[in-house]
Amino acid sequence: QVQLVESGGGLVQAGGSLRLSCEASGRTLRDYAMGWFRQAPGKEREFVAAISRGGGNTPYADSVKGRFTISRDNVKNTMYLQMNSLKPEDTAVYYCAADLATISEIFYSEYDYDYWGQGIQVTVSS
Numbered sequence: 001q002v003q004l005v006e007s008g009g010g011l012v013q014a015g016g017s018l019r020l021s022c023e024a025s026g027r028t029l030r031d032y033a034m035g036w037f038r039q040a041p042g043k044e045r046e047f048v049a050a051i052s053r054g055g056g057n058t059p060y061a062d063s064v065k066g067r068f069t070i071s072r073d074n075v076k077n078t079m080y081l082q083m084n085s086l087k088p089e090d091t092a093v094y095y096c097a098a099d100l101a102t103i104s105e106i107f108y109s110e111y112d113y114d115y116w117g118q119g120i121q122v123t124v125s126s
Contacts (some may be wrong), residue, residue, distance in 0.1 A: 001029045002115040003095050009120035012086055016124070018048065020081040022096030022117055031107040033101035036081045037110055038092035045095070050106040057106050064090075086124045093119040097099075 008020040020032070035050035049070040058070050075094045079096060097113035097122040107113060 002029070002032065002098050004098060004115055004117035006094065006096050006117040006120040009089050009094060009122045011123045011125065014086060014088055014124055014126050016086050017082070017084045018086065019115070020094055020096075020120065022079040022081075023080075024077045024098065028074070029072065029077045029079070029098065031100055032098040032115075033106050034063075034072065034079045034098045035098065035107060035113060036070060036079075036096060037095045038090075039095070039119075040089075040092040042093075044078060045110055047093070047108050051079065051107050052104050052107065053101055054103055059106060059108070060108065081121070085100070088124045088126045090122065091124050092122060094122050095119045 005023050005027045036048040037045050039045040040049050051058050053071050067085045072079040096117045098115045099113045107120045
């Protein structure tokens with residue numbers, strides 16, 4: 001089993017940057033496709049970005065494309081989400097997720113992921 005722990009969240013002004021990390025333990029991440037999701041108050045959890053096992057496939061939600069960058073370091077067993085040009089509408093609890101996959105496979109739906117972090121708050125002030 002994989003345990004995931006997010007870090008790096010916090011409060012930032014609009015236009016600022018944050019980098020989220022998702023560190024795994026229990027198993028090596030190299031066998032897992034991974035993703036970031038977020039849930040704002042009163043809204044459903046939504047897809048933000050995903051990354052394949054090797055890092056070559058990285059789709060993004062339209063709302064974050066060009067501002068967020070997903071990456072992974074399989075040696076450090078960690079996934080990252082670099083968030084630039086943050087907007088108040090990016091305020092949410094951010095979750096990382098993982099599931100076993102083929103080398104280039106990615107998942108967009110939360111129902112495709114078996115393993116989740118506990119979530120971390122990101123607040124962007126205007």
